[in-house]
């Protein structure tokens with residue numbers, strides 16, 4: 001079983017620093033692997049550990065060169081190797097570029113499954129995984145709460161607003177992972193030491209075959225971003241918290257009234 005995990009380096013919580021041009025100052029922030037992608041990695045490691053033929057997990061990221069240190073955190077958890085697509089021309093890229101670049105990098109890899117997070121804590125678009133699946137013509141199974149591969153097919157229990165659906169598709173397939181798959185493990189000292197020796201393959205835009213994107217009239221890179229952030233302001237500070245007093249019944253009534261008045265229930 002060979003699984004590629006799409007792992008985006010993002011600023012650690014509360015560390016986001018925007019530059020004057022509203023781009024993330026990624027040099028000035030401590031970066032971590034996107035929270036949802038850690039769940040994707042954990043799910044992938046468990047699938048490989050449970051696979052009768054064994055296998056390996058490979059991390060794939062599009063990020064600045066300094067993200068190698070962040071990817072080593074994923075290697076310390078048990079991924080066998082990583083691929084980092086990095087190029088100054090990618091700075092300020094949009095989600096469309098990100099999807100095309102990750103798809104081009106995946107075309108160079110062999111895999112049974114690609115597992116991504118549902119969304120990221122910085123961009124938060126929730127579209128890249130579906131975009132990559134569409135560009136590669138892979139079955140896309142989203143919001144996975146359980147993943148069961150067998151005999152060349154994969155069955156996914158998918159979270160829906162009303163409960164669950166069970167989806168099935170042939171492999172290779174792309175899955176977006178939810179936190180219902182189980183909490184990420186902690187790195188061991190042995191894992192952290194071992195990560196230093198694991199390979200991170202560096203790819204630049206020139207290394208990738210993006211002819212398909214160009215044939216569709218899609219230019220990749222920050223200069224071709226389909227959208228631009230032209231303003232940003234911090235969220236308004238929260239108001240003073242309201243303390244509910246009285247007996248449990250009175251308190252419950254007060255909470256219900258509060259929520260109903262604001263049409264939250």
Ligand SMILES: Cc1cc2nc3c(=O)[nH]c(=O)nc-3n(C[C@H](O)[C@H](O)[C@H](O)COP(=O)(O)OP(=O)(O)OC[C@H]3O[C@@H](n4cnc5c(N)ncnc54)[C@H](O)[C@@H]3O)c2cc1C
Pocket residue numbers: 006007008009018022023024034036037060061062063092093094095096098102115116117118119120122123124125126127128129225226227228229
């Ligand atoms: C400060 C800031 C400024 C921005 N400025 C612009 C702008 O000017 N114009 C514009 O169009 N967009 C801009 N963006 C959005 C940026 O393009 C997206 O963040 C980026 O393309 C990835 O999309 P996403 O984070 O929404 O991913 P999502 O669609 O939320 O990601 C879903 C999943 O895809 C995978 N994935 C996503 N990105 C990567 C990656 N790089 N490497 C590996 N896996 C990945 C992960 O598994 C992730 O969980 C900006 C974002 C930020 C934070």
